[in-house]
Amino acid sequence: MNPQKLLTAIVGGAPPDLINQDRFTIGDWASRDSFEQLDDFLKAEKSTKDPVQQSNFYPAAWNEALYKGHVYGIPTGIDDRALYYNKRAFREAGLDPNKPPRTWEELKEYALKLTKKDDKGAFERIGFIPNYGNSWLYLYSWQNGGEFMSKDGRKCIMDNPYSVGALKYMTDVYDALGGYDKVNTFQSGFQGAEQDPFFTGTIAMVIDGSWKLNNIARYSPGLDFGVAPAPVPAERLKGEGRFKGQDPFITWAGGYSLAIPRGAKHPKEAWRFLKWMVGEEATVIGARAQQKFNEAKGRPFVFTLSADKSINEHMLKLFPLSNTRLQNAQKLNVDLLPSAKFRPVTFIGQTLWDAHRRAAERAWQHNQTGLSAQAALTEQRALVQKELDKQSTRDRLPLFSFLWPTII
Incomplete structure (x- = not known):
């Protein structure tokens, strides 16, 4: 509405x-x-x-x-995010189609191996694009242990070391593929529906929402694909350091x-x-x-x-799919939901979302902006905090009463 x-x-x-x-x-x-x-x-x-x-x-x-x-x-309803990958492209690149990347390091390595260029260096197929699909910096930050707001909701903390590390990783992948502008130019030609680049083999891996399965079922039911949890930092996967006792994989949910x-x-x-x-x-x-x-x-x-x-568990039994790839993918999406994160609940939710997007884009375009991941996030954090402080000031003001005498 x-x-x-x-x-x-x-x-x-x-x-x-x-x-x-x-x-x-x-x-x-x-x-x-x-x-x-x-x-x-x-x-x-x-x-x-x-x-x-x-x-x-x-x-x-x-x-x-x-x-x-x-x-x-x-x-x-609810949705979550996972890694979708093209098994045919894996085989062509000499990768095991039953062993998708599990860590950030492997994801970057696979992205380069799966990328194909013509004689002039133009992309014919790209292995992976950090922010194509539906991942955003939010996912990478949470995977790395970062947050965007303090627990009391009064401070924006998007430039914390873990979110900075996540944005730096995304930037590094863009740079390894030839830079954000080159990748973005290639991505600008992507289409939807039957011409979805994942269906046509133009991109080999994508982190996307669970709704992707309905699109596959509608437009490309014969696609040879696999689904896996979105790759994470190696320390998280091993449960080491600050990740001890935490879920090895993280998704994020909306709905x-x-x-x-x-x-x-x-x-x-x-x-x-x-x-x-x-x-x-x-x-x-x-x-x-x-x-x-x-x-x-x-x-x-x-x-x-x-x-x-409980409804999801019942639905898996009530509506089984003869297409085992779709069935396995749906089961994985359900299995990931208990570990899902969600965007901060705040009255400035849209402001925070816009700021996190701007910070990411300015870091990816560091050759033009001159901004590191740290600088880009700090710049945008200040803008969000300014809005938070305005509201905090309003909350401390007494309510106006029309019963008080007023002099004009």
Whole structure:
């Protein structure tokens, strides 16, 4: 829904009773007191059959809909990221198609081995592009132990050593491939649908979202591909140093949650519908309808991941795929979800996202900007912190009362 229309409806006292909202934005809406807290509904659920409760959901999905300790949305779907690789390209490059890269070092090595150039040095196939698909600096930073906001949400810390190390790694890969500008020029010719560069063999490896499987099923079901967790720093894989006791692989998740706008006229009815929508019955009904549509088009059906852990396990059994590559990939995506990270819940979420993108691009273009990974992140951190400090100052100001005498 258009954010301006939604805000206007809420302010005007005529909001919808329920909305399916990108979880990434819920913290921002909650900070404006635009959504209802759902805590009381959840308390009442404890005495009901099949209650909606935190333990049903993946931590990343549930926690992304929290703001200052209160629940503002109930998760519906979820997605995550993994490494998709072309097995045919692996064989052509002399690589074992059953042994994808597991570490950052291997990923860089494979990226170079899988890259093909013509006699003039132009790319015919590129092995890997650090930020093509859906990885972003967020993923690499989390893999390396970095964060973007302090735990209390008052400070932007995107220029911490681990995030800097992650951005430096991405920059190094771009440089090894010939530089960001050369890679970006090649990438600018990429298309979608049937001409997706991963389907056509123009790129051999890509970190992308779980929705990639539906695209493969629709446009290239015969593709000889594999899926693996996104490669990580070697120390993380071995569980050494600061990574001791941590998950060897990291993904990050997004998705939607159902929320009740402030001032909704039928909140109890909205909750009843919400409860049904996030449950197994509604999920299976929707999946069966989509399955029939896909079958009518001659396409394999890959179910959309649920934010509810038990529903995904049931769906894997209920909708098995005869295409073993798709089936194995879907199972891996489900297995990765418990270790998923999520974008910081903050009222400046979009500002932070934009700043992290700018920092990355300015570091990748260091030949033009002259900025190192450290300098680029520090520059953008300052801009985000400025916005945080503005809000902190507003929060300390007393509320204006129209009851006080005013002199004009």
